[in-house]
Amino acid sequence: MRRTHVVAALLVLAIGLLAAGCLSGTDQAATPDKVVGEVPVAAPDTEALPALDLTGDPVAGKAVFTGASSCGGCHTLADAGASGAVGPNLDESKPSNELVVTRVTKGQGGMPAFGEQLTPQQIADVAAYITQSTGG
Numbered sequence: 001m002r003r004t005h006v007v008a009a010l011l012v013l014a015i016g017l018l019a020a021g022c023l024s025g026t027d028q029a030a031t032p033d034k035v036v037g038e039v040p041v042a043a044p045d046t047e048a049l050p051a052l053d054l055t056g057d058p059v060a061g062k063a064v065f066t067g068a069s070s071c072g073g074c075h076t077l078a079d080a081g082a083s084g085a086v087g088p089n090l091d092e093s094k095p096s097n098e099l100v101v102t103r104v105t106k107g108q109g110g111m112p113a114f115g116e117q118l119t120p121q122q123i124a125d126v127a128a129y130i131t132q133s134t135g136g
């Protein structure tokens with residue numbers, strides 16, 4: 001009598017575990033409903049970065065860098081005589097054309113977005129200037 005009870009209890013336990021396993025399986029579906037934090041973007045959204053389609057003029061770009069945008073107030077760039085220390089030192093970080101266009105257009109953290117103040121051509125120009133003067 002006692003033995004039957006133990007077997008029955010074990011059976012109930014086993015069925016319970018199986019059911020729990022199935023349920024947690026459906027809980028871990030590949031597409032979460034809620035995402036906490038930032039979703040990494042594999043490729044840049046080139047539609048929102050029109051400057052990527054343009055050919056920049058480094059000479060005009062230097063004027064953008066040293067002009068009203070005051071990039072040099074926050075960034076160090078030897079070629080422009082800039083020694084700002086709020087953002088990354090561009091001589092050292094040597095950003096790619098794509099990174100300059102993305103940051104200047106959209107901003108990030110302490111970096112303001114210039115997508116409204118600068119034209120896509122000016123953004124392409126400043127990117128050409130930075131990549132050329134830093135070898136990035």
Ligand code: HEC
Nearest residue numbers: 069070071074086087088093095100103108109110111126
């Ligand atoms: C108010 C200060 C400020 C101004 C003005 C500013 N930046 Fe920035 N910039 C930052 C900060 C802070 C970051 C770092 C952002 C981050 O990575 O979160 C940054 C990041 C960048 C980066 C990416 C560098 C890297 O290696 O990650 C580039 C390129 C850049 N800025 C270019 C420019 C240009 C060009 C201008 C002018 C049109 C400009 N910035 C104006 C503060 C500034």
